[in-house]
Structures are given as C-alpha cells and as structure tokens.
Amino acid sequence: MTVVVCAGDEFISADLLAGALTEAGVEAEFRRIDTAWPTEPFGALDGVREAAGDPAKLAELVRGADALVTHLAPLTAEVLEAGRGTLRVVGVTRGGPVNVDVPAATAAGVLVAYLPGRNLGAVAEFCVGTMICAMRGLPAAAAGLAAGRWDAAGFRYERTGLELRAATVGLVGLGAVGLRVAELLRGFGSRVLAHDPYASPEDAERVGVRLVDLPELLAASDVVSLHARLTPETKQMIDAAALAAMRPGSVLVNTARGELVDTRALDAALESGHLRAAVLDVFDPEPPAPDDPLPRRPEVFATPHLAGASRQVAEESAARIAREVATVLSGGRPTTCANPELLA
Incomplete structure (x- = not known):
C-alpha cells in the first residue's frame, strides 16, 4: 500500500x-x-x-x-x-x-x-483593488470616518486621484503574477510598462505591455507595482535613488517581498510628500517591528501578507x-x- x-x-x-x-x-x-x-x-x-x-x-x-x-x-x-x-x-x-x-x-x-x-489570481486582484484604493486616498478617508471625521475635502481637486483608465502602471517583474496584473489592467484601459530582463517579448505583447528599462519605468509611472523575486541583485532595488526617480505623487505597491524596498527611504519619500501613497502587504522584517512607522502612516495601505489568501x-x-x-x-x-x- x-x-x-x-x-x-x-x-x-x-x-x-x-x-x-x-x-x-x-x-x-x-x-x-x-x-x-x-x-x-x-x-x-x-x-x-x-x-x-x-x-x-x-x-x-x-x-x-x-x-x-x-x-x-x-x-x-x-x-x-x-x-x-x-x-x-x-x-x-x-x-x-x-x-x-x-x-x-x-x-x-x-x-x-x-x-x-x-496564487497569481488572488495576488493580481489584490494589486489592482489596492491600486484603486491608494490612488483615490480611500484608506485614509475610511480611517478618518471611523474616527468620527467627515472629510469632504477629499473632493478638492488637488486631493483627488487618478482613475486606472488614465494611469500609467509600471510592473517591476513580468512573471506569472505580473502578467495577470497586466491582463486585468488592460480591462481598465491603463497604459502598462514593465521592467524584467528575463521577460518574454511575446508574452509582453500578448498582454499589451511595453518592456522598458527601470529608470524609464520609474519616471513614467503613476503606480509602480513590484513583482520581482528576491535575489542578491533585487534586494533593496527600490532604494532612495529609485524612489526619487519616481513621478511626484505616484504610488508604490509591494506584494512581492519586503526586502525589495529600502523601508527607511520609503518612509522619507512619504513624509516629504514625494509619493502620494504606498500599498504594503510584505515587510522587512515580517511581521514589522512594533515601532515601524510605515504601517501607521495614513498614506500607507498596510495588510499582513494577505494578498495570496x-x-x-x-x-x-x-x-x-x-x-x-x-x-x-x-x-x-x-x-x-x-x-x-x-x-x-
């Protein structure tokens, strides 16, 4: 037997x-x-x-x-x-x-x-859903209402965000999850860029993605979503210089690995207002330290590694x-x- x-x-x-x-x-x-x-x-x-x-x-x-x-x-x-x-x-x-x-x-x-x-389906849906939430400032608005504040100022022009149909989304990594995210974004009408030295040009063309180098992606994207594997080459690839190269008012989404991002530099980019928001489902270390400022920031949509659940x-x-x-x-x-x- x-x-x-x-x-x-x-x-x-x-x-x-x-x-x-x-x-x-x-x-x-x-x-x-x-x-x-x-x-x-x-x-x-x-x-x-x-x-x-x-x-x-x-x-x-x-x-x-x-x-x-x-x-x-x-x-x-x-x-x-x-x-x-x-x-x-x-x-x-x-x-x-x-x-x-x-x-x-x-x-x-x-x-x-x-x-x-x-878990590519679950993670891809999470990415797209949280992109919408972060670009529109919904986590902070919901937290304010839960605390008893009715903030109608979210209708001020300077505080409004983009719709996905008007956004350029940059995918760092075009593996199984990245490709599925691109397929979903296609339905919204987003312009999608990707950086992945190992990506198949045929796969990229199939999902309507233009392959570019990382500096171009960072400079051109309203949302940057990370889908790279963690390797010695990708560890903290989103460092202070990369964050500074991102478009002012853009959004960073990380559902891949916390170690891909220099978290101190990300905190500084949010504090300065250079980035509008961040979505973080992964951290370095994990779980984050009790004194980690990122999960407590109103601009951060933080979840405990649930994208694939x-x-x-x-x-x-x-x-x-x-x-x-x-x-x-x-x-x-x-x-x-x-x-x-x-x-x-």
Whole structure:
C-alpha cells in the first residue's frame, strides 16, 4: 500500500490535501498532521525558511512513506533523511519551495515538486483593488470616518486621484503574477510598462505591455507595482535613488517581498510628500517591528501578507499538487521540479 504524509495547517489542511490526492486517483494510507499556522507564525530553522511545524514529529511520520504533500512543513535534512529509501517525491503547494532543503532532498533522491504562480489570481486582484484604493486616498478617508471625521475635502481637486483608465502602471517583474496584473489592467484601459530582463517579448505583447528599462519605468509611472523575486541583485532595488526617480505623487505597491524596498527611504519619500501613497502587504522584517512607522502612516495601505489568501488558492493549490504527486507515483514527471537533475 502506498503511504502519503499530508502535512497541513489552518489554510491548507491535511484533510484538504488528502481529499485532493484521492480525487487525483491516489489510493494510499494517509498520515495526517496539521500545524496552527497562521495562528502561530512560521519561521526559519535548520536551513529552511517560512516553515511551520516540528521536524522531529514530521520525521517520524515520513519513515516508510512514498510521498509527502505540504504547504509549510519544514522539510529539513532530518526529515528527508528519515524518508531515505522509500520517499520518492515531496509536493509543496507554494510558488517556491523555500521550506524544503532542496540539496538534502537531492542527496536523498527525492523529487521536489512545487507550484509557480499558484496564487497569481488572488495576488493580481489584490494589486489592482489596492491600486484603486491608494490612488483615490480611500484608506485614509475610511480611517478618518471611523474616527468620527467627515472629510469632504477629499473632493478638492488637488486631493483627488487618478482613475486606472488614465494611469500609467509600471510592473517591476513580468512573471506569472505580473502578467495577470497586466491582463486585468488592460480591462481598465491603463497604459502598462514593465521592467524584467528575463521577460518574454511575446508574452509582453500578448498582454499589451511595453518592456522598458527601470529608470524609464520609474519616471513614467503613476503606480509602480513590484513583482520581482528576491535575489542578491533585487534586494533593496527600490532604494532612495529609485524612489526619487519616481513621478511626484505616484504610488508604490509591494506584494512581492519586503526586502525589495529600502523601508527607511520609503518612509522619507512619504513624509516629504514625494509619493502620494504606498500599498504594503510584505515587510522587512515580517511581521514589522512594533515601532515601524510605515504601517501607521495614513498614506500607507498596510495588510499582513494577505494578498495570496483566498479559498481558490487553498483549494486549487491542493488539487494541482495532488495531480503532480499522482503523476510521479505513477511513473511520470512533475511539471515543475526544484531538482530536475534527478529526472535524468
């Protein structure tokens, strides 16, 4: 009998994962474990990041298992070593398997399947919705009304903002999420620019995006939305110089990684009035420090890393990774693999 470990949490539960595997045709003994994330935060441990759970408990469950499916479980070297000899594949319902020690998986002969773009719909809708809110000053207006202030001065010409149909939006990164944002903006009639040295010109043309260099994008955009991966090259790419190069009165949206932005420089750009507003769903560090001024600024629409939170993300991610794992267990190849050298 095939044995599959389903390591879930309060977003994508072990029961949801097991049900998706059954729907995908996997007949197995399911060993289930759930953590209390997001009620309890994830963290970094033993060479993995953004992980939740006890590696020792997971290692006990993995012994003798053929597959492991998870969202955030810490797939450390200890866990992967416990599955040596039987474990063939781990499936991670995330855009990047940061909670997996991929070199340890490779050493143990375990394929690592994951889901690029798994939450692109939710994140793209969040981006477009919050762009509208930030450009129109809605978060500050709502907060004022909740505090008992009726601020009709929002109708003064100098305080009004743009509609998306009149805006130029610059996308820094044109991967799966960036492309979906561009598709949505097309429906509003926005002019869309993108900077991504790895972008496909054909994809850009398909969604009506003009590829430009970063200085041109910053100078020409009413909204700059970040969709780049965090690498040594992109860390704090939006620094004081980049913020100064942005159009006066423009808006910055970051749903990618907090480390892409120099937060002190962003605070200064908002304080000076150079930027109209910012939308921040990610921070550096995360959660932000209690004395971080950015979440408390009236010009900032701050949310606790919720852009990718939707029922569709949970259900569809479980179904997609279940199909990937079912494919491997039946002798096939996963669509996206973090250690493709094992496929050879």
